[in-house]
Each structure stands twice: as C-alpha cells, then as structure tokens.
Amino acid sequence: MAKAFFIDTTLCTACRACQVACKQWHDLPAEETKNLGTHQNPPDLSFNTYKLVRMNEKVIDGQLRWLFFPEQCRHCIEAPCLEALGDPGAIYQDPDTGAILYTRQTRQADADAIIESCPYHIPRKGPDGSVSKCDMCNDRVHNGLLPACVQACPTGAMNFGERDAMLEMANKRLEVVKAKYPQALLLDPDTVSVIYLVAFPPENYHEFAIASREPSGVTRHMALRKMVRPFAAALSHLG
C-alpha cells in the first residue's frame, strides 16, 4: 500500500528538528553556512540537504505572518523525474511504499534532465555529478519506523502513514483550519505523496510550493502534461 505524508504547515513552528533529523539519519555533512540575514539556513536544498524549512515573512491583509514550509521531495505518484529519465537503474519507484528512489547510477544519467524535469525543483547535483534528494527514509519505513523527520516533529505538523489515512486526516484538518484561514488549501493532493496544508496562497511559502507553472524545455513539457490537472485544481482553490 502506498504511503504518504501529511504536512500541516499551520502547526509548524520551524523548530527544524525535521531538518536535523534528516541529516542525522542519512549522515549527511553539514554545509558551511553564513547568516544571510534570515534564520533559514542552508539557503536552499542541496546535494547534502534533503529537507529544508523555508521561512518567509509576509504581510497578508495587513497582518504580519511568518510562514514556514518544511520542504522535501513530494514522491509524485507518477513522478516526472522518473519518467524523464526512463532508467529504472537510476530512478525507480518502490512498489511497497511509493517512494521515488535515486541510485548512484544517476551519475551516469543526464543530471540536468532529471533536475529540469522536477516541477518542485527538488533534486540537486553533487560534485561527482550524481543527483540526490529525500528518499522517504525508505529503509526506516521498511523496518516499521517513521521517517526520521516525522519522528522528530514535536508539534504534529509532520504525519506519515497509509495514503488513504493521510488524505482523510488532511481533508479533516483542512475543514477545521478553514474556519480560521478561509484561504487554506491542500497542495496538489491528488498527484503527490507529500501533501501540504497551507493557510494562505502557496506562493507566499515558496516559489515551487505547487507544481511549477512555467516549465521550459522538452522534459519540462512532458512534466507539464502530467501536472496540468492538479495545477488547474490548485488554481481553482485559489479562487
């Protein structure tokens, strides 16, 4: 049975336990960062950073909001990166969990094509040319554990389980949240395994919070074909 995440950003406090837990489980090296005038750090996802809590200050309807977006690979149900590459030795889907998994063989593949294909701007290239991203903690999941980021989350913002259960949880929570934030919506819930609930229009959180709107190049076109339906759905949510 496919798994899914439900990430309720209205509960996220940007404690970043998830971000550190991800590094710890995967033993990923820290990046040498500087403070760039924000608490968000590292500034972006990278070959060694699969999970990043994005932090944005926005004034919405005259009120200051500090919006947090714990970002990771969406494990798309029909993943554009997987289809773009078409090489199951380098990118494949675990039939048990639905995880989209990259292998070291991405080094031999066209890294830029993989990166270009992703409508959420997730995969990143390493110094040796291979490509990396969140792996759903597939090893943990197969051993009955929660993904490291979910396990670490103190507020209940991160949830993980069977897709049906997560969808149900997401829809229930959406109803509740809407009373306070009428613009609240789920991001691309039908096409991804990482379902975000946001209180405000997604562009306030991150440019690629929903599948990107302006893809270019052939592979992106292919991606777009897949994404047209949810994109339209998201737009209709925006009213």
Add this chain to the structure above:
Amino acid sequence: MTNHWIDLKNADVILIMGSNAAENHPISFKWVTEAQKNGATLINVDPRFTRTSSKADIYASLRSGTDIAFLGGMIKYILDNKLYHEEYMLNYTNASFIVGKGFGFKDGLFTGYDEKKRGYDQSQWAFEMDDKGVPKKDPTLKNPRCVLNLLKKHYERYTTKLVSSVTGTPEADLLKVYKAYGATGKPDKAATIMYAMGWTQHTVGVQNIRSMCMIQLLLGNMGVAGGGVNALRGESNVQGSTDHGLLFHILPGYLPTPSASIPSLAVYNEKNTPKSNDPRSANWWQNRPKYVVSLLKSYFGDKATAENEFGYGWLPKLDDGKAYSWLDIFDTMYNGKIRGFFSWGQNPACSGANSNKTRQAMAKLDWMVNVNLFDNETGSFWRGPGMNPAEIKTEVFMLPACVSVEKEGSISNSGRWMQWRYEGPKPMGNSRPDGDIILELGLRLKELYAGGGAFPDAILNLKWDYLTNHKYDPHKVAKEINGYWLVDKKIGDVTYKAGSLVAPGFALLQADGSTSCGNWVYCGSYTDKGNMSARRGQEDAPNNIGLYPTFAWAWPVNRRIIYNRASCDPKGQPYNPNRWVVKWDAEGKKWVGDVPDGPWPPPQNPDGSPNEAGRYAFIMTKEGFGQIYGPGLKDGPFPEHYEPLECPIEKNLVNGQRMSPVAPVYGTDADAHMTCDPRFPYVGTTYRVSEHWQSGLMTRPQPWLLELQPQMFVEMSEELAAMRGIKNGERVLVASARGEVKCTAIVTKRFKPFKIGGAVIHEVGIPWHFGWRWPESGEEESANLLTPSTGDPNTRIPESKAFMVNVTKL
C-alpha cells in the same frame, strides 16, 4: 510549574509572555498545539514577533522591561470590569484581609524605605491582627484598607493610555489581550501563563511574576487544570538543582541557609518557622524543624546528635546582609578577594551578565577547576580575546565530565516530575560522571583534613557513603534524598523499622533525629516499593486530565497540580466538573483525583455549615490564603513599574522613581551603565534560539546545528536599519557601555519601533549562545559582553533582558 507540561492542553487561554516556547521549549508546543486544537486562544506578548508569535491568535509587542506596566493594566482592567472570580477570591485569597496602618505608597516608594540601605523595613507592611493574632478580614470588601481596595487604588494609575505610552503596545492590542485573558475569571474557564527568563532577568523579575500570580488569583486560575503559574525551565534539570539547594540562600528543600547571627538550631527554628494563630491554617512550614533535622541527619549521620544540635554548627553560614549570588561572587572575585574557583558544568565567561568583568575577574584567581564536557571560553579565558597569557597567573585544571546520557540518575523537569534515566553509552575517554568527581573530591578532602586544618569538623563529620564497588552509586544518593528511618519507631498502629525508607511521604519525618532525609520535598520518591521516578505507567487518573500519576514521580507526594484544593468550592466540589482535579467524596470522607494538598476535609460540610476540621487551600502560606498582597518581598507588597537600570527615557512615566529603589548596583570600573545617553540610544535584549543551547558549548561544536545558526546576529526593524543605512545580512557592531560584539544584521518586519511617551524608540535583539572558542573563526562572541551587572533584589538574577546599546555599520 504549579502544573505540568501535559496540563497545558487543558487551558482555554494560554499566555506566553517572557518566554518563547515554540523556539526554546519546542516540545511544550505539542501541548500548546493540543490546546489550540481544543479551541484555546493563544496569546503571545513579546518585544519581537517570534516563531511563537507566528502561531498565536493574538500577538502584542511591548518594550523590554515594561511587563509590570502591561500586567498592572490587566489588573486594573479585571477590577474595573469585575471579571474576577469573586467566590474564589474571597475563599482562597487574601483580598479581604485588612492591611495595617503602616503600609503606604507614594511617589514610587512604599513605606519603610531606607535610602542608605537601598532597602525597606518590611515589617511596616503587616496585616492588622485581631485579638487572637489572626489577620482581620472584611468579607464585604468594603473596608478601604482591605487588600482588594488597596489593590484598586494602587493600579488606578495603570490606564491603558498610560500603559501604552510606557510599553509601546498599541492600546487596541492591550485591550485585546486583557479581554481574552480576563474572560477566564469564570468558574469553568482556565488560563495559564508560560514564562521564562524574559520575566526573571530584570531588576523587577520577581515582581513581574508576582503580577501574574495576582492575576491568576483574581481570576481563580490557581490550582485548576489548565491554569497555574508555569515557569519553563531552561535546562532539563534546573528544577531539580533548585530543589536541591543550588542557590546560595537555600539548603535542599527550600530551607533558608543559616546566617552567622543565628547561633543555634533552636534560634534558627524560632526565626524560620512561621506561626499561625488561626487553627484552620495548615501553615505547612510549621513542620520546618522536622525537615531541617532530617537533613542534618542525612548530612552527618551518627555524628549528628541532639546534644550537638544535629551538627547545625557545621553548616556554612552567611554573613548578615550579604548576598552570595553569581553577581556578588564575580564582583568579589573582580575585587581580588577569591583565590580559587570551581566552574562546574557552566561557562561563566559567556553565560553571566557583563562577561568582560567576569573574564577579568577570573584573571585574578590563583586557580580554577573547569569541570565540563569540553574546554570552553571559561577554561581558556586566559587565551581569549584581549587577554595576555603571559600576564595571567591563574592555573586552570580541566576535569572532563561525561554527558548526561552516559550516566544514570534523575532529572526533575519543569513540571516537578523526577524522572530516572539509565546509562546509555559508556563515558568517553577518561571523562566521568559529575557524581564520581564530586564524591572523590569529598573523599580526598576528608583525607587532607584528617591531618588537621581550619575547621575540619564539617568535612570530617560528613557522612559520605555513596560508593558501591568504589564507584558513585546514584541509587544510594536517591535513597538518601528520600530518607530513612534511623531507629524503630511506632506511630499510631504502625511500627517503622530502622533502615527502611520513609514512605509514603514527608508527613512522617521527625524532628528528634529518628529520620534522615536529604530533601523533604522528595520524600516518597524512592521507597521500599522501588524507585518511583523510574515508573513509566501509561494510565491516566480517573479525572482524565492528563495527570498520568504512575509515570515518574512528582514532588510533593506525587501531586501533579499544586494548590489543587482551590479548584473546588468550599464544599469540595469542583468549580469545573468537566476538568476536575480533585473532589471531596463526603461519604468516603476522602479526596479523589489528584493527590490533594493535604488530607483535611474541605472548609464546609455538604450542607454549607463550617467544618472545623477543614483547612484553607493555600497550605504553604502562613495564613493559608493566596497572596494578592505579598508583604514578604524586598521590593514591595504590590508590583510597581520601574525602568531597567539602563532605559531610553529620563523619567519613569508611572512614578517618581526611575529604577527599582532596591535593586543592587555594583561599583567597580567594569560596571559602567548609561541611561538616556545618545551614545547608546537603542533598547537591547537577549534571547535564545531553538538551534543552540545555553552558552552554546554543547551546540556550537555540532556542525549540524552550526549549519542552522552559524553566526551571532542582531535582529532589528526595517525602520532602524533604514535610518542607520544597514543592509540585511551585513556585519555590524553592537555596543553597550561595557563591551561590543560583532553581529550579522537580520533586518526584519518582526521588530517594530515603539512609541514611548511620544518618542520613537527602537529595540534590537541578540542571541546569547555564542563565544569565541567555536565556531573556529573566533569571530562570534557572547551577547553577555554587553549586559549589565545588576539584577533582582530578591533573587539577584542579572538584568540581561533590557539594557541600552548602539548599532553601527562595520
């Protein structure tokens, strides 16, 4: 905490003020979130919009150091709009007590002020007594000298307009907060406060908290589920170390440290044991002599006898009128009067106010022992910035301690839960548990003193038998803390056997030397049934409010919510039946639910007639009532707004005293302070971030955490940045009268200029976790280079939350 972490979920309103729970107590937010899911309103008051604010339903800003003005306005609002819980106030607080003629307040000073001593004669604030020696009361609340009417008069001045001009909080925001919080004066509503160092680290720290206690008493929020006054402790075991006498003025179990002018145990007991002439006041501290003798028996074992006053003479004594707090220690050290120093599990070169003074002070020592996980800015102070190693004679010894997870023992969390932890991995290298180190130190001292020395008795007579197989045994210490029967003793029908552990609790402790107890509040934690703190029961109590009474063990006597008798009406029936804590079972003649504050029946019988066997609810106060009027503090029975030592305005807008008239001020050349000086025009404050801990010793060398918060930063408003031509992300210099620190500017909408008394005042904020040892650049320094050495007159905690700085481009 009067309540505990899980209990936060029971609140209807949560006020987070003087703390930043989402960032600094992240796990607490699990329960805050739970409360919000249940429909609770979250209010956050903070100079800066934080990650906590991002989750709040109501956010209000205030200038650092103006909390009493803010809360005084709330008291006035509650009184003006009669939002208080009148029955509770009458039954459980001293609102109806008549205050003696000696009390008065004028121009920012209470009666009894002595300018030379910078202190008050507190005896002038006493209650008026009847001929039996019981405080006079006026239950009609008409007497103009009753506490409620004095309270009204005192806070008359705190109009929202005046408060707003002091705090800089827009009036509309004040009203929003007052209204939401004040709405919990209803019997079936509860509000809680979560505070931390944002309230304590001020010259008015204790009075900040007092203000909130008074509000909680007025609204009937003490003793109830989802209520209380809740200090969020900054370390997993701060509660435990405070309980066990970490501070200079208390011995374990909150027993006052004796002073040199108290020559005997009899005089000590006479002076420190409160007497109540009201038979219905439990006046629990009347038992103090039992706790003191049991403690002495625990310290000195068989050597402590009735003849030698159980070794009272061997206890260290304080000089009268002298304080021995952090500020005072480093002041004395700076003045060259301390030769040796154990820096144990701390990093004073970064963590204390006015770090330059602290670092200079350490250069005057002959020797220092640094017991820590790693070398730190303290152990290496002699090679730190501005130091010339060739000139420093201090000899530094490093004793490596192992980390908490490498040893067995207990911690006591903010909710007073003592929780046992097991050893995980073995200690690394030659590092050892603190217990090992201190035990061996004691044994070596005994050897040295065996050959004589100054006053060897205290050391030689110390019972020091906590070794098992040549190693420190945490179980032996835990049992010692619980206490033993030392002789066979029959009480009622029960005979207690010598050598058995005292159980179920401190009610059994004796003043005749027949019991020992290392800390009376922990009596009952380790009994012949086992180590109560190691329990991990998952079942809730019958009231289903999240007490989980068999998970770990809470002091006192496993009571999870203290003052819980006040959650009931005088017949012992809960004010809120849906979230009841305890209730009186009249047929079974017992309380059910949480462990009640004492076994006595409620003050009234089911038919409303008084029950003489009943006791008042606030058993730890002499009179038995919650103190809206608190005559026991050094700075007055009602909180009053005073400006911090360093502030941006010439005049206190509320009264004629600019700063607290009793706060300590130090006079060395390292203690410069400036107020309203154009060289330091901005209010500065310090805080923590989620990603680092304390002075940063455990987090700054950790690459994953350093990645998240790599550098010292200063947060400032867009307005201030524009005025000073500072760009986001640029390095700037933040300076105070005492030092300077390089920071990266975070220019943010989350700080806003304040309008104070008609002027625009800017505030900036800096984290205090950095120091020059890590990161390796050596460029990131401690915020405490800027903070002043002054503090609260009661606790002497430093005022590191409000001071004056300048910010310039580098």
